[in-house]
Amino acid sequence: MLASQPGQSEAPPCQGPDRTLRPPDWTLPAGSTDCHAHILGPAVRFPFTLQRVYTPPDCTEQDYLAQLRTLGIDRAVLVQPSVYGIDNRALIEVLEKSAIPLRAVVVINPETSASELKRMHDLGVRGIRVNVVDVVEKRAELPMDLLQRLSDRIAPLGWHLELLAHVQNYPDLARRIAQLSVPVVFGHFGYVHCKHGIKNEGFVGLLELLQRGKSWVKMTGPYRISNQTTLPYDDVMPFVNAVMAANPAQLLWGSDWPHVMVKHAMPNDADLMNLLRQWVPHQETRQQILVDNPERLYGF
Numbered sequence: 001m002l003a004s005q006p007g008q009s010e011a012p013p014c015q016g017p018d019r020t021l022r023p024p025d026w027t028l029p030a031g032s033t034d035c036h037a038h039i040l041g042p043a044v045r046f047p048f049t050l051q052r053v054y055t056p057p058d059c060t061e062q063d064y065l066a067q068l069r070t071l072g073i074d075r076a077v078l079v080q081p082s083v084y085g086i087d088n089r090a091l092i093e094v095l096e097k098s099a100i101p102l103r104a105v106v107v108i109n110p111e112t113s114a115s116e117l118k119r120m121h122d123l124g125v126r127g128i129r130v131n132v133v134d135v136v137e138k139r140a141e142l143p144m145d146l147l148q149r150l151s152d153r154i155a156p157l158g159w160h161l162e163l164l165a166h167v168q169n170y171p172d173l174a175r176r177i178a179q180l181s182v183p184v185v186f187g188h189f190g191y192v193h194c195k196h197g198i199k200n201e202g203f204v205g206l207l208e209l210l211q212r213g214k215s216w217v218k219m220t221g222p223y224r225i226s227n228q229t230t231l232p233y234d235d236v237m238p239f240v241n242a243v244m245a246a247n248p249a250q251l252l253w254g255s256d257w258p259h260v261m262v263k264h265a266m267p268n269d270a271d272l273m274n275l276l277r278q279w280v281p282h283q284e285t286r287q288q289i290l291v292d293n294p295e296r297l298y299g300f
Contacts, residue, residue, distance in 0.1 A: 011048075011052045011053055011054055011055045011083075012054060012055065013054070013055045013056075013057070014054045014055065014056055014057075014260050014261045014262070014263075015057075015262065015263075015266060016056070016057040016059060016258060016266075017059065017063075017067075017257060017258035017259050017266060017269070018266045018267065018268045018269070019063070020268055021066060021067065021070040022070065022268070022270045023070055023071065023072065023270060024071060024072070024270045024273035024274050024277075025270075025274050025277075026273075026274070026277050027072060028071070028072040028073060028273075028290060029283075029286065029287050029290060029291055030074065030291070031074055031075065031290075031291040031295070031300075032072065032073045032074055032075070032290040032291060033073065033074070033075040033076065033077065033252075033253075033290060033291065033294035033295075033298075033300065034068065034071075034073050034075070034076045034077065034253070034254055034255045034257070035076075035077045035218060035220075035252040035253060035254040035294055035298075036077060036079055036187065036218050036220045036252075036254025036255065036256050037064060037076055037077070037078055037079065037254065037255055037256070037257045037258075038059070038078065038079055038080075038081040038257065038258065038260065039059065039060065039061055039064060039078055039081075039090055039091060039094050040056045040057070040058060040059040040060075040081060040083070040090070040258065040260075041056075041057075041058030041059065041060055041090070042058050042060060043058060045090075046084070046087075046089060046090040048083040048084060049083060049084060049085035049087065051085060052082060052083040052085075053082070054083065054260060054261050055083070056081075056083060056258070056260050059257070059258035061094045061098070063258075064076075064257060064258075065099075065100065067255075067257060067269055068100070070269075070270075071255075071269060071270065071273055073255075074100065074101070075100060075101040075102070075103075075294070075300055076100065076101075076102055076103075077102070077103045077104065077105065077126075077254070077294070077298055078091050078094060078095070078102060078103075078104045078105070079104070079105045079129060079162065080104075080105060080106050080107045080129055081260065082131050084107075085107065086107050086108060086109055086112075088106045088107065088108075088120075091104055091106065092104075092106075092120070092123060095123040095124050095125070096123060101300055102124050103124045103125070103126045103298040103299070103300065104120075104123070104124055104125045104126070104127075105125070105126070105127040105128060105129050105162050106120060106125050106127075106128055106129070107128060107129050107130075107131075108128050108150070108153075110146070110149045110150060110153060112153070117153070117154070117157060118157075121157050121159075125159070126158075126159055126160065126297070126298045126299060127154075127159045127160040127161065127162050127185065128150060128154060128159065128161060128162065129161075129162045129163075129164065130143070130146065130147060130150065130161060130162070130163050130164070131164040132163070132164065132165045133164050133165060133166060133191060141170075142165065142170055142173075142176055144176055144179075147161060147163075147180060148179070148180065148181075151180045151181045151182045152181065154182060155181045155182050158299075159182065160182050160183040160184065160185055160216075160297065161180065161182055161183070161184045161185065162184075162185040162186075162187065163177075163184055163185070163186055163187075164187050164188075164191065165186070165190075165191060166190075166191045166192060166193075166202075167186065167190035167191065167192050167202035167203055167205070167206050168190075168192045168193070168196045168200045168201075168202040168203060169202060170202045170205070171200075171201035171202055171205070172201075172205070173201075173202050173205035173206060173209070174204075174205035174206070174208045174209050175205075177205075177209055177214065177215060178209065178212075178214055183214070183215065183216060183297070184209070184214070184215045184216070185215065185216040185217075185218060185252070185297070186206060186215060186216070186217050186218065187218045187220055187221070187254075188218065188220050188221040188224050188225060188256075189217060189218075189219065189220075189221075189222075189225060189236070189239045189240075189243065190202070190203055190206045190217065191221075191224065191225065192206075192225060192239070193225050193227075194225050194226055194227050194235040194236060194238075194239070195227060197238070198238045198239060198242045203239075203242075207242060207243070207246045210243060210246040210247045210250050211246050211247050213247065213249075213250060215250065216250045216251070216252060216293075216297060217243050217250065217251055217252070218251075218252045218253070218254050219240065219243070219251055219252065219253050219254075219276070219279065219289070220253070220254040220255070220256045221256045221259075222236040222272075222275070223259070223262055223264070223267060224256075224262075225239070229264035229265055230264070230265045230267075231267055231271050231272075231275060232275055232278065233275075237279075240279045244279075244280070244285075248285055248288055248289065249288065249293065250293070251288075251289050251293060252289065252293055252294060252297070253276055253289050253290055255269055255272060255273075257269060
């Protein structure tokens with residue numbers, strides 16, 4: 001599918017991030033890592049795919065690095081946004097020139113060549129993303145054939161799969177994911193809306209995978225699963241407590257900058273950083289989630 005020029009698609013625009021730069025109320029440990037962020041644009045150089053469900057504003061590397069400096073974050077993991085499909089050029093360009101330690105998660109297809117995978121690995125790519133949520137064609141079941149084919153391609157590189165899926169839709173999640181030959185990372189607490197509670201079979205399966213060390217969970221995007229429209233998204237706390245109790249050694253934190261498709265009040269990143277301290281009050285565990293766990297998974 002050919003990419004579109006700005007304004008060529010009917011995909012609706014989404015609001016941009018709160019660009020007010022201010023530090024959090026606490027000092028992050030050295031080596032803190034934002035494990036989930038996106039670079040978008042400039043759209044005049046990196047046009048979006050027609051197969052998208054939103055149109056974001058430009059949110060460039062310079063914008064993002066300014067945010068990291070203000071928050072006190074030293075390293076980052078960039079994740080390919082759905083608006084680019086399998087065109088990883090914008091992300092790859094950032095990897096090629098960035099002055100800070102970066103890793104990345106890209107989107108590929110099973111036909112991506114071994115030489116291209118090796119080139120991306122050398123630049124810092126450590127995983128591939130499969131998105132079954134923010135896409136035009138919805139899936140009733142997990143695409144296990146595709147996941148297995150992709151897993152087989154990336155296993156020799158030591159990469160992982162990152163799955164964006166609503167886990168409550170898959171009551172057999174634990175059994176299916178355990179069949180794969182690579183680790184699986186779930187974004188946004190498994191993207192299960194708070195209205196479903198923590199006892200739905202899909203989320204229980206995710207906790208089982210966490211306990212067994214078969215998966216990782218990104219503590220990201222509370223505004224994506226909460227019933228509430230403003231911080232502190234108190235109804236997310238049962239999910240925070242559940243993944244913390246399951247296995248803090250398999251947890252990651254990410255800003256989810258620039259917070260695309262937020263349709264209510266846009267949070268400031270300093271407030272989201274302060275929210276992490278509320279979620280994880282013990283300094284040693286914050287060190288684990290912000291520094292130690294990312295080092296293990298992404299090879300910083």
